[in-house]
Amino acid sequence: MAASPEECRQALTTxxxxxxxxxxxxxxxxxxDRSLSCWVTDLDLSFTGRLHDGRIDDLKETQGRPPHKAQIRLTLTGDDLxxxxxxxxNFAAAWASGRVKLEASILDLLKLRSLL
Structure with missing residues (x-):
């Protein structure tokens, strides 16, 4: 059974x-301190917010692709999220196989690797 929008929101909150x-x-x-988006492809649902002070602030949910190009962009299915x-x-294995897509500047990717 596929993850629900509520389960995806809870995963991002966690x-x-x-x-x-x-x-x-x-x-x-x-x-x-970066804008952040997460597009959940199987639900065609986007979560956007701001990575700031060690948490995600102002998490908003919209139907479809993210309305704006965030500085850090994640694309995956709800189950994978x-x-x-x-x-x-494992993030590295999922990213290497194409199950998860992460887009950010090279410097941000280097910093983010310790989180993933």
């Missing part, structure tokens, strides 16, 4: 809470 608990290099990456946050899916 991810935001986990960012606030990050330490070391991951803490530095979590401190980025939930599995990533719950630790059942």
């Amino acid at each position: 991810f935001s809470e986990n960012l606030g608990k990050a330490t070391g290099n991951a803490r530095a990456a979590a401190q980025l 939930v599995a990533l946050v719950n630790g059942r899916l």
Whole structure:
């Protein structure tokens, strides 16, 4: 059964809470101040917000692709989003296989790798 919009929102909320608990290099990456979007392809649903002070602020949900090009963009299915946050899916393997798409500047990608 596919993840619901509510499960996807909860996964992003959990991810935001986990960012606030990050330490070391991951803490530095979590401190980025960037716009963020997550397009859940199978639900054709987007979540947008701002990565700021170690959490995701102003999380909004809209139908379709993200309305604006965020500085950090994530594209994946709802099931993969939930599995990533719950630790059942390895980000590097999912990204390498094309299941998950992450777009950001090269410098942001280098910082984000400690989170993923």
